[in-house]
Amino acid sequence: MKASEEKHPMENLLRMDRIPHIWCPGCGIGNAVSAFAEAIKKVEYDLDEVCVVSGIGCTGRVAGYVKTDSFHTTHGRGIAYATGVKLGNPKMKVIVISGDGDLSAIGGNHLVHAARRNIDMTVICVNNFIYAMTGGQVAPTTPRPAFTTTSPFGNFESPINIPRLAEAAGAVYVARWTALHMRRLTDSIVEALKKPGFSFVEVIAPCAMYYSRTNRLGDGLNMMKFYYDNSVIKHGEPTENLDIGFQEEIIIGKFIDRERPTFSETVESWKQEYKTGQQGGGD
Amino acid sequence: MKAVEKVFLKGKHTLSGFEACAEGALSAGCRFLGYYPIRPSFKIIERFIERSLDVDAVFVQMEDEISALAAVLGASWTGRKSMTVTSGPGFSQMMEHVGLGVMLETPCVIIDVQRSGVSEGLPNVAGGGDIMQARWGSHGDYEVIALAPNSPLEMFELTVRAFSLSERFRTPVVVLSDAVIGRKKEEITIPDQKDIKIEKRKYYKGKKEDYLPFKYDEKDLIPPMVDIGQGCRFHVTGLTHDERGYPVMSDSCQEWNVHRLVNKIRLFSDQIVEVEEDQTEDADVVVVSCGVVSLDAAKAVRQARDEGIKAGHLRLVTVWPFPEKRIYELAQKIDTFVVPEINYGQIFYEVERSGRGRAKTLFLHHSSSQIGQSADILKSIKKTRGNNK
Structure with a gap:
C-alpha cells in the first residue's frame, strides 16, 4: 500500500478535507485533539450525538477539525453556546474545547456559572500561557515573570489557577495533564466524558511560536519534554496548590471527582415536585 | 384536549x-x-x-x-x-x-x-x-x-x-x-x-454525508438547515466561510458569504415590510412614527383633519427593513414629513434619506413624559402649514 493511500487512524473523527491544519510545528494543541479523539473512540459514543463547541483562538480552531456537529463561536462564549445546545437537546454529548485566554479571561464568567449550574458538559482547556492567535500577548495564565510581546520587561500580574476556579465554582471533575501525558490525558478525558455534570480537564501545552521564542525555551518538543519532566502526579492535591511558576514544577493529576446533581436533574425534580404539588399531593 | x-x-x-x-x-x-x-x-x-x-x-x-x-x-x-x-x-x-x-x-x-x-x-x-x-x-x-x-x-x-x-x-x-x-x-x-400561521424552517432533505451548511437555493438565497444530532455532522463558524461552513480567509469568499447575507433580506424586503397608513391619499403632511408614539401621532392626525389640515399618518409596523420605496412615493406627493420619536432623531434620518429631497422632513422630539399626549405633534403639523398657533 502506498503511503498516500494509508488512512489516518482517526479519519472518522477528523475532517481530513481540512488537513493540513493551521497549528504551528511543535504546538501542543494537536496532542490534545489526539487525546480527545482517542477518548471519544474509547467511550464509543455515537458520533452523531456528539457536539463540539469552541471559542476563538488557536485552540478555538479545534471545532473546525473534528467531524461531529461542531461550532466555532465567539471569543469566550463557547460554554454559553454549548449550554443552549445541551439544554435544547439533552441527548447530545457536549464538549467545549478552547484555550486558556478564551475560557479563563473573556469567558471566565461562563466557566464559573456553567460549573455552578453543573451543566452536563466536558470542558477541555489547552493552556499555553499566552494569547497566541493574536501574536503572543500576556495572558491571565502567563507565569511571573515570563516575557511576552506585551510584557517585554516580564509579566508582573499574578496568573490564574484555573483548576482552583473550576473547583470553587462547582465542577464535579477537575484534572490537569501535560501534552505529553498522552495515555493519562486520554484516560482522564474518558473519565470526564463519562462523568455526569460539569467536568474540566486542563492540558498544559507549549506555544512554540510565541511563548517559546520570547522566553528562549527552545522548540515545541523541548518545551513539551520540559513540562513532562518537571511535572509531578499528585492525585487529590488541594487545588490551591496548583499555581504554576515560570519554568517551575507543575502538579498534575486528578484533583476533584465528586457527585452533584446536574442542572437537568434538578430541573426535572423541580418539575415533578411542582406537578405533584399541583395535583394536591403536596401541602 | x-x-x-x-x-x-x-x-x-x-x-x-x-x-x-x-x-x-x-x-x-x-x-x-x-x-x-x-x-x-x-x-x-x-x-x-x-x-x-x-x-x-x-x-x-x-x-x-x-x-x-x-x-x-x-x-x-x-x-x-x-x-x-x-x-x-x-x-x-x-x-x-x-x-x-x-x-x-x-x-x-x-x-x-x-x-x-x-x-x-x-x-x-x-x-x-x-x-x-x-x-x-x-x-x-x-x-x-x-x-x-x-x-x-x-x-x-x-x-x-x-x-x-x-x-x-x-x-x-x-x-x-x-x-x-x-x-x-x-x-x-x-x-x-x-389560524396562527408560521413559516416553517427550511430543512435539508438530501443525503446526510452530502450536507453543505451554506449551500443556498438561488430562488430565495436561504440555505436549508439541519438540527444538531441529526447525523449530518456539520461545522459552522463565525469566520467568513464557504458553503461547507469552513473558514476561508479571502476577499472573494467574504463577497460570496456576506453579500448573500445582506441580499437574502434586502432583495426580499417586499415580503417583510409592513406599514399602516391613514389618510395619506390626499395628504400634504404625513406623520411617520412607530411603536407607542404612533398612538399619539394618530390622534394628532385626526385632530389636524378636524381643523381642516390635510394630514396623514404612516406607521411603521416593521422598522427594518425600512419602507424606503413607500416613503419615496409619498415624498413625491406631499410637502412635509413629521417624524416624532422618543429619542433625538433616528427614524428621522431614514425618512429624510428615503424622501431624497422631494419633501421636507421635520424631526420632533416626543419625550417619554409626553406619551399619551398629541399636542406637540399637532403643533408640528400646524407649523408645516404655516400656522404657528
Whole structure:
C-alpha cells in the first residue's frame, strides 16, 4: 500500500478535507485533539450525538477539525453556546474545547456559572500561557515573570489557577495533564466524558511560536519534554496548590471527582415536585 | 384536549402587553428562553416561566445577556424555536451574538423592551432610542428585521410574526417594544392554533454525508438547515466561510458569504415590510412614527383633519427593513414629513434619506413624559402649514 493511500487512524473523527491544519510545528494543541479523539473512540459514543463547541483562538480552531456537529463561536462564549445546545437537546454529548485566554479571561464568567449550574458538559482547556492567535500577548495564565510581546520587561500580574476556579465554582471533575501525558490525558478525558455534570480537564501545552521564542525555551518538543519532566502526579492535591511558576514544577493529576446533581436533574425534580404539588399531593 | 388548551390560550383574555408577548411566543412554538433579568422586560420572562410547565419549554437564566443570546443560538440549532428578552443595556451586550446569529444564519427572536438610555438611563421609563442599534449594533455589515408593536394585541401578533420571519429568513429578528405598551392591558382574542400561521424552517432533505451548511437555493438565497444530532455532522463558524461552513480567509469568499447575507433580506424586503397608513391619499403632511408614539401621532392626525389640515399618518409596523420605496412615493406627493420619536432623531434620518429631497422632513422630539399626549405633534403639523398657533 502506498503511503498516500494509508488512512489516518482517526479519519472518522477528523475532517481530513481540512488537513493540513493551521497549528504551528511543535504546538501542543494537536496532542490534545489526539487525546480527545482517542477518548471519544474509547467511550464509543455515537458520533452523531456528539457536539463540539469552541471559542476563538488557536485552540478555538479545534471545532473546525473534528467531524461531529461542531461550532466555532465567539471569543469566550463557547460554554454559553454549548449550554443552549445541551439544554435544547439533552441527548447530545457536549464538549467545549478552547484555550486558556478564551475560557479563563473573556469567558471566565461562563466557566464559573456553567460549573455552578453543573451543566452536563466536558470542558477541555489547552493552556499555553499566552494569547497566541493574536501574536503572543500576556495572558491571565502567563507565569511571573515570563516575557511576552506585551510584557517585554516580564509579566508582573499574578496568573490564574484555573483548576482552583473550576473547583470553587462547582465542577464535579477537575484534572490537569501535560501534552505529553498522552495515555493519562486520554484516560482522564474518558473519565470526564463519562462523568455526569460539569467536568474540566486542563492540558498544559507549549506555544512554540510565541511563548517559546520570547522566553528562549527552545522548540515545541523541548518545551513539551520540559513540562513532562518537571511535572509531578499528585492525585487529590488541594487545588490551591496548583499555581504554576515560570519554568517551575507543575502538579498534575486528578484533583476533584465528586457527585452533584446536574442542572437537568434538578430541573426535572423541580418539575415533578411542582406537578405533584399541583395535583394536591403536596401541602 | 385540556392539555392543548393549556398550551394555546385560545379565546378572549385580558392581558398586558408583556403577557401577550409571552403568549405570542408560546403560540408561535417557542420552547427555549435564555435570558438575564432586567427592567422592565422581566414581566415577559415571568409569564413565560409560569407557563413553561404547560408546554414543556426550557428556560435558563444565564450569567449575562451575552451568554443569554449565545445559549439561544445554541438551542435554536437543536431545532427549538428560541428567544431572549431584554432591555437597553442588555440589548447592548447582545450585539456580539446578533452578529454571530446573522453569520451562522440562526433563527431566533430578541424582544427588546426599549427604555430611556444612554447607558443605565431611566430603567422604568419607556424609550425609543434602540432603533439604530437594532439596525447597526453589531460590527460589520448586515441586514436585520425589526418589528414595532403598538398594542398588547400586536405584542402577541408581532411576536408570532417575528418567529415566522426568523424561521423563513434564518436570521435574528428584533421586536422593538417599550414599557408603556408592555404594561398596558386590554382584552385580546387569541386565535385558534390552526389560524396562527408560521413559516416553517427550511430543512435539508438530501443525503446526510452530502450536507453543505451554506449551500443556498438561488430562488430565495436561504440555505436549508439541519438540527444538531441529526447525523449530518456539520461545522459552522463565525469566520467568513464557504458553503461547507469552513473558514476561508479571502476577499472573494467574504463577497460570496456576506453579500448573500445582506441580499437574502434586502432583495426580499417586499415580503417583510409592513406599514399602516391613514389618510395619506390626499395628504400634504404625513406623520411617520412607530411603536407607542404612533398612538399619539394618530390622534394628532385626526385632530389636524378636524381643523381642516390635510394630514396623514404612516406607521411603521416593521422598522427594518425600512419602507424606503413607500416613503419615496409619498415624498413625491406631499410637502412635509413629521417624524416624532422618543429619542433625538433616528427614524428621522431614514425618512429624510428615503424622501431624497422631494419633501421636507421635520424631526420632533416626543419625550417619554409626553406619551399619551398629541399636542406637540399637532403643533408640528400646524407649523408645516404655516400656522404657528
